Amino acid sequence: MAFGQRFIEVDGCRLNLRRGGSGTPLLYLHGASGAPAVMPFMEKLARRYDVLVPEHPGFGLSDEPAWLENIHDLAYFYLDLLRALDLRHVHVVGSSLGGWLALEMAVRDTSRIDSLLLVGPAGISVPGIRPGDLFLWSPEELVRNLFFDQRLAEQRLAEPMTPELLDVALKNRHTFARLGWEPRLHDPFLHKWLHRIGVPVKIVWGENDRVLPAAYAQEFQKLMPGASVEIVRRCGHLPQAEKPDAFCEIVFGFAGRSSSS
């Protein structure tokens, strides 16, 4: 399934948007390392959905707007984007930082959202559990800690670093720090309002996640008793990259049924 790429402007921010497939809209919200390319799981999802993969403001080829100071700014931006593109009945899939973003959107407004599928989402803190220190890890440690299957880490590490990729990596890291440095990877007030999310929620977690340990999933389920949790065995922080087929089956089994359109 071919993905198109274009820039759109929302709230004065030029945004790089990839879009492919047809069906009900599925908005994929990427995590800290961005979404620099169309990945196999996106191709597969595009067989059943109209898949939208934006690079967040401050990431990749998108603008770095002066107004972007915290995760709330990003949540309001994406609610504006849903309206600007007149998207309805949207399945939102968010990974890590993107999962946190999806929650921040949904506590504010779900009028255009039909379901949330969160992959190892950040956004809350769990007493006694520390996320990995992504900012102190070396680039190699970071890649190794993202994957359970170290062969995938090796592949990622073997990819050549061009000046353009380095620029994007530093830009992504900067915006990630702006949004998630302190409080580290969470919004201390978010947990109080998660009950406002009235649409179906599914939480997917890699069993061997070393960035945000899978114990977070139980805490999320306590806060959102209606949410279902699925733990992916032998898998790190990015099930969509590490186990794309299994991941897509989870999406198909959830976001197909929960659609009201």
Added chain:
Amino acid sequence: MNVVLFHLMPYADLDLKAGRDNGSVWVNLPNSNFDPAVGHKLYNRYLDELEYGEELGFDAIAVNEHHQTAYGLMPSPIVAASALARRTECVRIAILGNALPLRDHPLMVAEEHAMIDVISGGRLISGFVRGIGAEYHTFGVNPTFSHDRFHEAHDLIVRSWTEPGPFAFQGRHYNVQYVNVWPRPYQKPHPPIWIPSQGSKETIDWAAHPERRYTYLQTFSPASVVQRYLKMYRDTCKGFGYEAEDRQLGWAVPVYVAASDEAARREAKPHFEAFRNVFLKMPVEMLLPPGYTSRESLKNVMAAKAAMFGDITLEKSIELGMIVCGSPSTARQALATYWKDMRFGNLLVLCQFGTLPADLTLTNMELFAREVMPEVKGFGSAAAAAA
């Protein structure tokens, strides 16, 4: 020329192997490596050394701020400066500096500096820094707001020192209904402000601005780098339409003087190499968190990584001008040469570094003060007389 005795107060008894094995003595070296009984002795020894600086004729004695590290035991330089204020009579006391963005309330800095200035009868030199990258990891302060917080905190402090209170301050990071600092500083309009930096165009543009004309100090860099940044400062002043005075420029450098070049190198070597290769060492992710510098600077550092992050011997460091080390005559000549190239009006000498023990520190201070400092103090005035 002002000559300043600068101290970092390192944990000189550090188990160097523990520091090396940990990869850094910053952020996450367990504090079980700190023995309070040893710390007690070190603090009092170091304060004695600084107090002795007055007797030896230094123009100022200087302390600085670092957190959660064996590199320096002064999380609050204000504590050290306060102790010195009551034990000295006429030497100036420099805080180089307080890390403004790490503090929740800049008015605390304004108040505490004003207290020291009043207690000491106007002997305080205030210094402001952003704190180094590692301290954003330890404190959790967001480094992408570091510059904003620094500038806003600075504005609040200077206004609190100079404008009649009470007045309200509305900022992006700090909001105060009643700015009304008691005591007001002793010096008018306020204590001099010095800006120590590892070298940054952004800092230079800000410090050199005609409204500020703050003294810019380049710290612990190879002499060629110091020269480049001091020249950048002078050029920046020209761009603003004025000539920088020598007093606006300073260089902080470790100095070790002994009877002969050979003795100086032999005595300084293990202690300087511990300073450079253990105490100063940290991974780039720790040194430069995102947003602490511009991304262009970050790329430059990453490109120069091998040179910056590898070990350097004492001999190579002397060659690079990262330390002045030798007999009194060698030290005089080296400083005269550097001064001709850079024309800094303030020389900050670090007479204790790394693991350098008390006896060697004392003889170093005495030899420097007796045999080197008198000539160095004349540098600026001799030029002025000749001009």
